[in-house]
Amino acid sequence: MTHLIDMADIDKAFGGVVALNKAGLQLEAGEVHAIIGQNGAGKSTLIKILTGVYRKDAGAVRIGGQETSISTPREAQDAGIATIYQELSLVPLRSVTENVMMGYEPRTRFGLIDWKEAHRRAGEILQRFGVDIDVRAQLGTYSTAIQQLVAIARAVSLNARLVIMDEATSSLDDQEIETLFNVVRELKRDGVAVLYISHFLDELYQICDRVTIMRDGQTVATHKIPETTKLGLISEMLGRDPKEIADAGMTALSGHNAEPGEVLLEAKSISTAAGLKNVSVSIRKGEIVGLGGLLGSGRTETARALFGLDKLRTGQVRWRGASASVGSPADAISDGIGFLTEDRKREGIIPDMSVRENMTLALLPKLRKFGRVDRKREKELVEDFIKSIGIKTTGMEQPIRELSGGNQQKVLLARWLALDPEVLLLDEPTRGVDVGAKFEIQSIIRDYVQRGLGVLLISSEFEEIVEGADRIAVLQDGYTVSELVNPGVTEEALIAAIAHHHERRAA
């Protein structure tokens, strides 16, 4: 049987880091196929190989049974593959017609563009999708949804056989999503295949026929949608078997806790422009509060709001029972709050600065002595932290960029611990570090918590949250939907809590 697209045994590595390992994907004409997986599972790498953005290291790509090697996006387009990105690649200041017909404009006898004909054709193409707009108007005057539909219309007018939609709905409202889905169904009727990438599982059940799950650069499974459950999909995405959960090992985060103390930091029904709808969470002295949820559920956004990075729309943040006006990171830091960010490279390290300078960055105001940095105190402090948390470096003057990921993370953790904070917000504190460093970082955190530190823990590794957190606030699409309390929380229970609410909301 010939597949429309058949990718088999695709390998791809970036500078020694394996991104894809014998990954595969089969698409049939006229099907809507979803591809899901955690961040870093290899979804986008696989798609970028299909669309000619990256070159595969090994494996085969067959289109309609023919082995092809697509090496530029242009070749992909000629092969009938169109990609609709989240950020549109159209020209907002030109008319709808120009955007639809760009490069393929009908000509008059004199070689000039036949505008009358162009407008007519553009209108016709759009009407097929139930979009009735003035094609002479500037594209930019229409909503994102319409613009997305125009992008699709253009793709179809170029005889696309496969339309790839990457997070197409993430900026659309419910009604716009419905219009988009109608278009997808229309494409399906015409025998066009749609490859659909989304973090929202509910959408899969509304329009997809099949789903391929990826994890750690491999294709885990392909299912027919009606034969799946959300719980099943989530556990396959995370690679967790209910049986395996029972005898899962302990992480270094867990440990018996004394009764937590008074409430330090509290969010009450907060919402932000960044996507929080209604989140309430509190962090007490000497406890770890985990934030559970899938990608896009609002975990990082909650930490950002608590740290004063995103303005609150509604609700309030309270610090030690009093309404706090956390307007900037500097305010939060002076209250005693630290925020270890997820993206070490972009939001953490100053690459060209030394270990010492990186570690004391947040502490600078306290090291100031008549405008001067108190070098003696600084050096003692850095020396102490290098020893006490075991940072492997040739010396405190070594540029931080030369350290391994785990050791960079320890320096950044020390940046906050040096402040002697009361609350730490930790976003993926052990992501991208090796097992040894991970264990050490977890022990350091637990150690400080036992001495009274309050921690908000975000982690995509459910094991870390389930075993490490004393309480888990479960987030979904910007809402806190439930709270689980340890002891007694299992990974299965957490996954169920997340999936359960998904199902209830879908119902």
Place this chain on the structure above:
Amino acid sequence: MTTGAMLNFDKARIAHYGGPIALVAILLFNVAITPNFLHPQTLFVNISQVATIAIVAVGMTLVIATGGIDLSVGAIMALSGAMAPLIFLSPYAEAYPTIGLTAAIGVPILVAFACGLFNGVLVSVFNVQPIVATLIFFISGRGIALVLTNGNLQTFTNPAFSYLGTGKILGLPFQGWLVAIIAIAAWWMVAHSTYGRQLLAVGGNERAARLSGVPVRKVKIGAYVICAGLSGLAGLIVVAINSASDAARIGNLMELDAIAAAVVGGTLLQGGRAPIFGAILGAVIIQLVKYTLLANGVADEVALIAKAAIIILAVYVQQARRE
């Protein structure tokens, strides 16, 4: 593999010692070719001419260290240079010379600070691209200076004010000492003060700096204010040297010389580094190249091409350093 490593090693060495090597090469060339190069007068001429570039280059280095750039330095020089004679030639200042002199130095520098504040606020609060924000004064600053003076050349005799440009301490030009003091103060600030550390952090990774509580806006504004203040001072020196003020010419193309000096001195345009003494060295190299060509009868236009060649070389060396 080994050849590659050796090449890299050599490149790194060139990157590190490129400035001093270039300086020595130019000096040796001049000793051999240029008539009277070892005469003390040559030294004085060069010091007094390099001083303004060096002072502005220090400010420019600080701004570039934040990842920005300041195109308005030349125009701010013109503005402050045009104001000073207006003030000390006024009837009031003639009557009270001491107050007049103080105001003639203080007011232009304060105005320069205000221009820097404007630049800094545009860049850090309103997030205007530095090149666009400072273009405003680049264009209008000189215009304001010309309006203030009606476009006239102002000449004057005021020994006290002229000391800025013609005075000597221990036989060396006053502005040479001024450069030394400014450079040492700026170096100390970068290397030892909390502000300096924050400045480099903002240039090195602005998002990380903000998340660590660094007052990014204030830090950036500070850099633009210092740069503008130093430009104002440089404008006064130019006027003092000439005993005349021509708003159309003071600080003309200074922004390019200052940027070139900073780049030759090893400042990375993407920010995060502020080699103050490197900038001084860069200014000296540029000045010497200009002087060499001039002293050997090469036309001014050709000197401009030589300057471009130096910048290309410096950028090439920087690329090597980044590898």
